[in-house]
Every structure is written in structure tokens, then in C-alpha cells.
Amino acid sequence: EAGVTQFPSHSVIEKGQTVTLRCDPISGHDNLYWYRRVMGKEIKFLLHFVKESKQDESGMPNNRFLAERTGGTYSTLKVQPAELEDSGVYFCASSQVLGLFGYTFGSGTRLTVV
């Protein structure tokens, strides 16, 4: 089966610009998660979709971040306007059953805000 696909793999933008990251989960996986790793820190949970609904968005840092999952398929994470501290690697993961049997992660998007 195809894995979790994320693009772009890298993005360099200027402070104040907008960036949209995309995640395509494994087909049939209702659960989709976004995580972020800021350099030198641990990977942190951002939010969790079940199909098209946000189950938990407690990890979203602020209202500059907007996540959507249209039709319960792919998801986008928009950062607008981007700030320097938003730089990091953004991971997406999907699972079939609340991740109890493991989550499949994408390769991540490395975002650099300059």
C-alpha cells in the first residue's frame, strides 16, 4: 500500500508569508495527525482529525495555524503569516484504529522561515 505522502519536502519562505503543507494519508485511514519538531526539541502533537472532523487541536500553537481535511481525505496545514519560530519539521501520520497498532508517518516537510 502507498504510504503517507507529504509535500513539499522542503519549503523556505520569508517571515510574514503564507505556506500550505499537504498530507495524503494511507487510503482508508480515518485518523490523521499533525506533529511538529522544532530544532533541538521533541516532536510535539499539533492536532488530530477523525475523518473530516477535528478530534483534538490542543497542540496548535496559535491562530496563525489552520488545518483542514476536506472530505476526510488529504489534509492541509496553513501557516499565515509565518514567523521565525515556526521553522521546523512538520510530520503527518495516519492510522486506522486510534494508533493503537502504530501510526504510519510521512517523511515530513522541513519548513524554514527566514
Added chain:
Amino acid sequence: AQSVTQLGSHVSVSEGALVLLRCNYSSSVPPYLFWYVQYPNQGLQLLLKYTSAATLVKGINGFEAEFKKSETSFHLTKPSAHMSDAAEYFCAVSPGGSQGNLIFGKGTKLSVKP
């Protein structure tokens, strides 16, 4: 609140030597525990998971981990390191229930010397 502590941000071993990566967790409920590995320029790959079955869990690539409730530990071991094991390793805990997200440790980079 649940948390994960990985002792040692960098571990270096010689090829053929024992690999021991330490992970301690804090959880108020029986945890689900995971080890993930990230090879350079790749996503997170599940090595193994503990979901309250056998306390000694075997994973891929010869790795295993033992869940010790009394020590709140879930250390990762491999009897003989191979050059290809050089990567970053992450221990993670899941709150379980309706919360599907993972809480990660800060990661341990493993170097393997010839």
C-alpha cells in the same frame, strides 16, 4: 500528565557491540509505548510497540524492548550493532482511550563506529 524521558541525546557504540537506548515514562494509566526510528532524510518508522501484552517486545531489525512497570522503563536494545543502525530513535507514549496522539521523548542519536 504523561511524559517520556530519553536519557542521552547521543549514544555511540562500536559495530558489533550492544545497543542500549534508555526510555522512562510517566503515566497515570497503563500506557501504550512505542519506539520509532528516523533514518537520515526519511520519516519515522515504527520499530516496535507495547500494548499490554507480553512485556518483552520484539521489533524489526533485531531490536527489542522490555516493559518494566516497576521501573517505568521501556529501554530499547539490540545485541549487536550494525552500521546501518545509525539513526535517531524516539520513544513515545500514547495516552490511550479517545486520545490517539503520541507524546515523544527528545530522541537519541545513535552513532555506530566501524
